[in-house]
Amino acid sequence: MLNTSTIRLAGKLTLAITLSAGLAKLASAEVELPEELYGFLENHCLNCHDSFEQKGDLDLENLPFDLTDKETFATWALVHDRADHGEMPPKKKKRPEKEDLAAFLESLSKSLSTADRERIAQNGRSKVRRVNRFEYENTLRHVLDAPWLQAADRLPEDGTYHNFNKTGDRLDVSHVQMSKYLETADYALRSALNAAAFKSETKRYYARDEGTMIFWMPYRKGLNRLPSRTAIPLLGLSPEPEVIRGTQALTVGDSNPEARNEEAFGFVVGSQASAAKYDFRNVVVPTDGDYRLRIKTYTFKAGPNGRAFGEDHGLTGGKQKWWYPDRNVIMRGDRSEPVTLYAHTLNGESRWIGSFDSYPDPNVIERDVALRKGDAIRPDAGRLLRTQPGWRGNPNADSEGVPGFAMNWLELEGPINKEWPPKSYQALFGNLPFKVHETEEPLPRPPLLTEETLIGWTERGPSIPDRRVEVLPNDADTDARRLLLAFTEKAYRSPLADASAIEPYFAIYKQATAFGESFTDAMIAAFSTVLSSPDFLFMESQAGPLETHQIASRLSYFLWNGPPDEQLEDVQNLHQEAALRAQTERMLSDRKSDRFINAFLDYWLDLKEINSNTPDSQLYPQYYIDDQLTEASLFETRRFFRELIDKDLPARNLIDSDFTFANERLARHYGLEPFEGVQLRRVALPENSPRGGLLTQASVLRVTANGTTTSPVLRGAWITERILGVHIPPPPSGVEAVEPDTRGATTIREQLDKHTSSASCYACHAKFDPAGFALESFDIAGGFQEQYRALGEIGEPVEGIGLNGLLFAYRNAEPVDSSGELVDGRTFSDIHEFKTHLLADERAIARNLVKQFILYATGAPVGFSERQQIEEILDSCQKSEYGLKSIIHAVVQSDLFNIK
Known part of the structure; x- marks a missing residue:
């Protein structure tokens, strides 16, 4: 009980309260604490959360009640939620009477809501923020009419807050950032301008022309003028060994068009192998732009040379595996081969640009791609052997031979411009005339090659035409003002006050000309200054309802991750429900909405980190350097989420669904009915399949593992936060992480039992560990597992050959236990039962998604006072069973979206 004789009254009760039994002050700030909270805290909270115990690092005895302080507010909100959810007081403690708990929650909720509404009224929902680097790139594309522009990677990584790169708390501007914006703007502008220096051309590059394809092997000397042992010179299905011996020319050239069209190089390895790489290095991409790529390919099978080692080593159940193909025995392929196309940059990076299937019969595929100046084209037949130094065999080989992939030629058309001059030139200089100056710029040397290996490169390598566009003004100053006004009006996301707004930019132009710069460079x-100005970089944000142009901007940066198009800007009645709904529907149907889906999933589900966890080559050799699986995993989740939106499917599909999207590699990974083909298709899941929903998709399971082991702690916390929307606080300081035992001596469950034996650890782990246990039947890349893998002395040995051609040996250790108990006492034996428990509250799944959309769209998390509005959004979506498109419409129509 409170000793009322020691409570000082000053009109209203203050925080200076002295508790009986020697309790110290409950708080010391000069902010009033509602009277209803005192007794409840003393009777049910302070026994564990006073200044002495401070369990969970929470000291309610000295916690101020200044709700204008961000951290203090968050702590009291956490106190409210844990009491509201029945988590506190703990079950072992005396439970408060319902009436007392209700009074406590009502009083605390009222105070928190009032403070939150005052904050919003004063400061707005979201902070002022700059565009993130992907929004900057998309905005540049719009302003410069250059959809092919790639500039995001020139800017520093953006900070994240509440998992997204959309909030002002992390999107500040430093001097380094400003310098990079100026550099990137200059690069983008010159790319847009120089598009006018190159009219579209079509050039065919025959694989067997000397210098077209560059083969190199890091551990062998020399840049091969003749093909290395990885390449098989072919004329259709006829090998030409004399080419390897040097007694026959690489190609017949134009003297025999029919034979020239049949000539090819064949490969039985993938080009991402470390032992050998092959590129269409001689391709000339003269400038950034849109291009049309055509490539003629086919598949074959190379006969075995008779040297088997499977029998000698007792590997893979005694099945024979063949060392090398016989390049003198080439047969028609017996299946298709999936091929991925990469743009290989001069600094050694590879960028995915497309995938296709190559078939036994020669076929020409066509893809429209965005390329950068100097890019090479790298095809990669990803199912084939990806050799590493010291390789010992081919996992795809059988007694009939080794599968292979052949390329006849590659054709490049572009840069493709539907108008002339290109739209990107017109975006800058309108209809002003220009002339082109040209020099020859040698292609920079390829990476990873020494001076010794570069002998002959300059003679064989291509040169890129270095052209510079010079704009010819009629009246320089008059043209400058006119062009700056048009450009600034398009660049800004709000109307210009008047023409005088461009004067600072005109002054930059005049200063540049005074320094002797040409009209073109001065402009x-x-x-560049316009594209680095606050009006371009920053999203508008001040308290109050959004104006029409601001709704358009918020909607476009939500659904397109970029600025509004002209159609959206022209809508004058976006405050009306019908108009806003129509535009939302139109934008979701536009291809630019892929930007929203990709970016949202990259940050909500951490898909951007899918390449961060490299599978261990010994424990998981079937996943090591398997780029096909990585690519398919990523695209599955994107296509799945797109389907939920397009078909307005219920949010429960996020937890479990009767379908997914898969290609051949993913179907094999999931144990589905086999089929050929690299393209993803919608597939029905068997009734007893553990797949369905996000939880068991390979991408999610991979980003929540570390490449060597799974962890129910990491996976459980991730699922609980990202999918269920339950906040998980960071672990207390000084608590060491649980490291799984890769020797197989103990299971992770046994280690966790010791780790969570203390009440302070168990209180949090009980929330999220069960979700992690339910997913223990899935390995580090999402494959179904019944036993853990280990590298120690325990368990049954498994030996074989990996995709890298190296021998591997691991052990099947302890069996996996995917059972668990939820914090409310419900139990499950496997992933099926776990999903059933989650789906008992579909509204909770939808509620989390609504909050994620609000945060992504507005840059601000849902405030305490806005919780009722979330429930109203959910109420409006009940008829559609919380369909994803319905949720997006409801979010866009809500006050949370339409106020700053």
């Missing part, structure tokens, strides 16, 4: 300097 580039002024344009």
